[in-house]
Amino acid sequence: MAVAVESALSKGESLAVEAGTGVGKSLAYLIPAALYSIENDCIVAISTETKSLQDQILKKDIALVSEAIGQEVRAHVALGANNYLCKRKYGKIMDRGDFGPEMEKEIDQFVKWERTTETGIRSEYEGFVSGSFWNSIGRESENCLSRNCPNFSSSYYFLEKEKWKKANILIINHHLLASHLAGDFRILPPFQHLVIDEAHSFPEAVGKAFGSELKYELLINLLHYLYHPEKKTGFASKLPDKKKDIVADAIQKAESYASDFFRLLFSEIPMNFQFSFRHTARIKADDGALEDSLYDLSEICLGMLEKYKKDSDDNDEKEIALALEMVGTQTKKAAAFVEEFRTKKNSNLVFWIEAPNQTAKDRYYHLYSQPKNTEEILSKSLFPNMESVVMTSATLSPTPGNFQYFLKEIGTKDVQTKTLASPFAYNTHSVLFVPKQVADPVSDPRRNKIDVSFWVEKLINLSKGDAFVLFTSNKLLNEVYEDLVDKLDFPLFSQVHLGPIQAKREFMQTSQSVLFGVSSFWQGIDIKGDKLRNVIITKLPFQVPTEPVLQAKMEDMEKEGKSPFWEMQVPKTCLLLRQGFGRLIRSSFDTGMVSILDPRVHTKSYGKNVIQSLPKGVPVVTEFPDLERKFNNLPKMKV
Ligand code: SF4
Structure with a gap:
């Protein structure tokens, strides 16, 4: 992968790499990116979806890259404007003493922090800040005096911007990158080389950045x-x-x-x-x-x-x-x-x-608009303005090596592609359970809920907790939670009840616990070792067909004589499923089971697409005794 990235950067080409979990993709793009930046005295921007990946790059990977290439690599994180404290607005609020009742007890601590912070970045403050207080002191691009500001020379945002210009590796997030495109490239310093990690989610960020709303x-x-x-x-x-x-x-x-x-x-x-x-x-x-x-x-x-x-x-x-x-x-x-x-x-x-x-x-109603086709935006605004774009993720395609769906979403065909399978031994370290005795979630949702509760209980008892249960709706999550919370001997934490951050924290700190999660837990969560040996997918993650942008795209495809179900919904479902499955094996020592409690894998013609989308060689069982035997015989972790 590193050789392919180096070649793309130096030849000015674009590249899409699907690199399975454990390939070491961040180092494989960071090393050539750092070398290219140093040799050519230019910025290489790296965009990620999640903060956890940004933290990993900044706090861990960059030091390894510097050591590997024997040169210091300057890396800096750029955030959206509202993450930075605006000294002008802050000064006015403090002069008026107008910081709101919820900040009354916290304000002294905040003032102390403001006197010592070098960046004015909200997330660096460890105390409590209310949303309304931060809105009154955070930078707004349209309410900034810029060079005409009396605070310009000490403005946190503009001091940070100077650092962005000097970075070899500028770490950004998809939302900021998409806003940079929507804002005619005026937010970030100029760069012509871009790596988009977690690239599967970039088109969605573009849709949001080019959208509008009115309340x-x-x-x-x-x-x-x-x-x-x-x-x-x-x-x-x-x-x-x-x-x-x-x-x-x-x-x-x-x-x-x-x-x-x-x-x-x-x-x-x-x-x-x-x-x-x-x-x-x-x-x-x-x-x-x-x-x-x-x-x-x-x-x-x-x-x-x-x-x-x-x-x-x-x-x-x-x-x-x-x-x-x-x-x-x-x-x-x-x-x-x-x-x-x-x-x-x-x-x-x-x-x-x-x-x-x-x-x-x-x-009153909130009103929204969004472009239907982000591919058009990207093909006009991103690729013509970059010399080289490297896109990567563990899951770029519905089935390994099939880039058609992703390239359509991203708006270009002029891209080299590469697939690198995960080095993990899924065939010996994991088992997939797809029971047949589950009612159809569409035609019989009442019975389906009963069956899902039954299997979730049985599967959690088999692994003795340490499980993720992934849902596609809050409703089913709540119903199954109510069914099981008093029945199970293992502590249950629900994303709906606690919010994603607290639910994950409680899950990690409590032995033999179980986490019930919805959308955000299907991807980007990295839990290695015995803390997660059981991933239960309660339903295939089909997107809601009434979601407005999806609905509009489906209508257009139908008009063109295409099948939105086969060309959009099934691939997207397989992609999400691969991400959900990917939560289980995060290191070469990890072992465990994944269950899909959706009978449509057996009864519908797309069921085979679903199975094909999962890592090759995973043993599939449909009977519980077979699962029990295989699960109990999985290798024990040795760290
Ligand atoms: S330059 Fe803009 S962001 Fe900085 S203190 Fe002045 S108004 Fe606020």
Whole structure:
């Protein structure tokens, strides 16, 4: 893999490598990337999905790479803007003593940290910080005075940015990379060589970064930031009367049209949807009044920038100019979003609605849009702007070596591909159990739940805890949890009850425990040794066909005469299943069993695709006594 990566970087080619668990892929790309960077005096960016992989690269791998090549490798992590404390906003909040009741007891400790931190990065603070407090002090790209800021020379964000420019290896995450693409390459320092690890999840991050959303509550907060007509507060209150009246009038209009627009949506769209409601029709009841009022307000704000300058010597004028620019830019974006949402003219976008939290402030639908085809975005914005892109993951394909699905998602065919099987002995160290006596989860969900509970109990008793039970829905997780929590002799921790971080921590700290998890536990969790010897997959992880973007893609495929089920849903399910299966064997000493409690592996034609997607040579059993025998005969760990 290292040779292939070196060749791709030096020839300016792109490469996709599926490298099974245990291949050592991070060192295999870091060593050639570091050498290339040092020899050519350029940045090589490495993007990951998970923080755990970033930590591994920074805290462990880079030292090994430096030692291996006999040269110091400068590596730096770049985070999204909101992770950095903004000294200007922080100063204002502290001057006002306005840090909120939930921070009352914590503020002294936080102030001490702020005086000593070199980076101002939120995650480096070990105490408690409330979300609203951090929002009031975290950097916002549109609310930053940049070079015109009195704090510029000591600004955490800009000091960190200087370090990014000097890095050989710049470690970023998929979300930041996708935002960098969406932001016309203005966020990160220039680089032409990129490695995307955990690349299977990158297209989804791109969809989110190129998407938009609008919430009534946030829109009103934005308007009131400039001027609150009732309280007569906000930056516009500092304007001369004539100008203030113009702004106040425009804000009142926008506010009133916003509440009309969001109320109209209630009458047009039923409340009885479960998670999201895809919105495809033109909104008839509105004639564009909201977007017009937002465009007008934007024009007024941006027009006033002729008079109010961010580079003024007067601090008040700077602040007014920044507020005008921020509100002007954001209302223009909001207006464009409302127009697209209302008219549905852009057929490349998928629109949907999600229910509000039903609080006094958050009472209207949340509106979203996302591009349907991330492949088009990537083929136009990523590959033409990079000399070389190396994409890798333990699971890039639904069946080993079949890159078709991934290359379509990523938007290019101009890529060398390579498959490296895991060196682990799955044939002797693992066993796959697929019982036939389980009711179909679609045609008989009630009986299926009973059967799943039965098998989960039996399997946990066989391994004596130390098990992961993976679900595809909170509902089934809760039902099985309720069934078993008092029956089992082993402690159960549920992601739904405790959240993912606490559930994992409790699981790791408690012997013979069991973790019930949903989506985030299917991938990226790395637990070596006897702590995890039993992975139970309760249902094949088919994506919900009512998910708006998936639904739109499926419709397009049908129109083209393709089968979305076979060309999209089955491959995606196999890919997720491979990731779930991959939780079991994380080192050459690991042993254990994986069970798939979904009878469709036996009864449906795609069942064979499912089995083929799993590591070669894994013994498959369907009867419990066979499983018991094989599991008890697996080699014992010797570390
Ligand atoms: S430069 Fe921007 S981020 Fe830094 S302190 Fe000033 S306003 Fe905040």
